[in-house]
Amino acid sequence: MKLSEIGEFGFIDRLRRRAPGGAELVLGIGDDCAASRLAPGELLLTSTDLLIEEVHFRRDWSDLKTLGRKCVSVNVSDVAAMGGEPSSLYLGLGIPAGFGVEDLDAFADGVLAACAEYGAVLAGGDTCGSPGPLFISVTVQGRVPEDQLLTRAGARPGDLLWVSGRLGESALALRELLAGGRPGPSAANAHHDPRARVALGRALAAQGLATALIDISDGLLADLGHILDSSAVGALVESAALPLGPDLRASLAADPSLIDLALSGGEDYELLFTSPPALAPAVAALGTELVPVTQIGRILPQGDGLRLLDAQGRPRKPSRSGFNHFGS
Incomplete structure (x- = not known):
């Protein structure tokens, strides 16, 4: 019709x-x-x-x-x-x-x-x-x-940095689609049909477990940067701790540089949040009950800036760049 x-x-x-x-x-x-x-x-x-x-x-x-x-x-x-x-x-x-x-x-x-x-x-x-x-x-x-109400402000030095779900698969799917390829099922699902983590966000707020919270739309480092700016803190991120899906893990075997898709790829729509160390058992329990959560780093004083360790634990210069509609 x-x-x-x-x-x-x-x-x-x-x-x-x-x-x-x-x-x-x-x-x-x-x-x-x-x-x-x-x-x-x-x-x-x-x-x-x-x-x-x-x-x-x-x-x-x-x-x-x-x-x-x-x-x-x-x-x-x-x-x-x-x-x-x-x-x-x-x-x-x-x-x-x-x-x-x-x-x-x-x-x-x-x-x-x-x-x-x-x-x-x-x-x-x-x-x-x-x-x-x-x-x-x-x-x-x-x-x-x-x-x-949870905002991007509120993170404090000493807080642990957590992320829900898995990172980088949506960006991997987009990369393969733009190249005329066919993404794997896990990556394709992450890109075309993401899930909002409503239950996790509500639980973090209701139980007072998070000090700052944001969703990852423009890339892990870019959205973490919003927390750092709003909270006036720095952070350490460990690449080896990043939760990755099966399609991205398989691709990393051939091209280790694709770890950047998990750091800056965007469109993950996972929750990135900070929480005091004493509350780590309660946060981990939510990860068992609702959706997996992974500790990927910690919050530092503002003067330390954003520090990134590569998969071997070596310092790497981080880029906070993510998707920017008006970027070059």
Whole structure:
């Protein structure tokens, strides 16, 4: 079915009928604004992101349902990075000519499935035609108890540096896709269908285990740099401790320089956080219960800067460069 047969408002109504409501959502899709309740003592978290075809994704690399899932997950990850839970999602689409209703239904399948997985509701958005590529704008709102908000500030010298999951596989997949290759299954899944670590972020906040928290979107060293700047501290990172997936480990055997994908590759959407040494057993227990966590270094005084040890334990000059839309 062509989109022109049902029109913009027909598509919006089609989506409205598929989107479930929620306890906090008083008024959802179909009016000028959505209306939500916020419980006393909670803070509203809001983050927005833009995904542009040929910049952030290519449709010949991933099906539309998986793309719908990813555009939700990468935004929900920002809420997880504040120790919060997502509640509402707002979706803006710039739709190119030639898109059929079935294409949009597939994309919506992924969006709605991911919303359900994270406990969020699709509460509104906008659609328009695009003279060029597909544009996707996502705004996510979440909540966190006021006394549990986690930020990039708060890391202290002596804190341990932890990361969830595995690093570098998404960047490895992108590298192979750009070269015309076919990524391995682990790398492909990490790139096309990441998972936001909401449960871990909430647990760190609720149990008071983290002093600073951020998600890894632009690369480990670049995002660690945000913690260092905000907290006015330095850090030591041990390359040998980095948690790597099977596809990246296999690639490292042939090209050890690919460790840079774990350090600066980006799009991991794992949580990077600091925690006092005395709380290490409780942090490790979360790693057993929710998602693996790995200690990769420690926080130093600000004057020590960022120090990096290579796989043999030798000092290596670190680069804090990560993905930069406006970089050369």
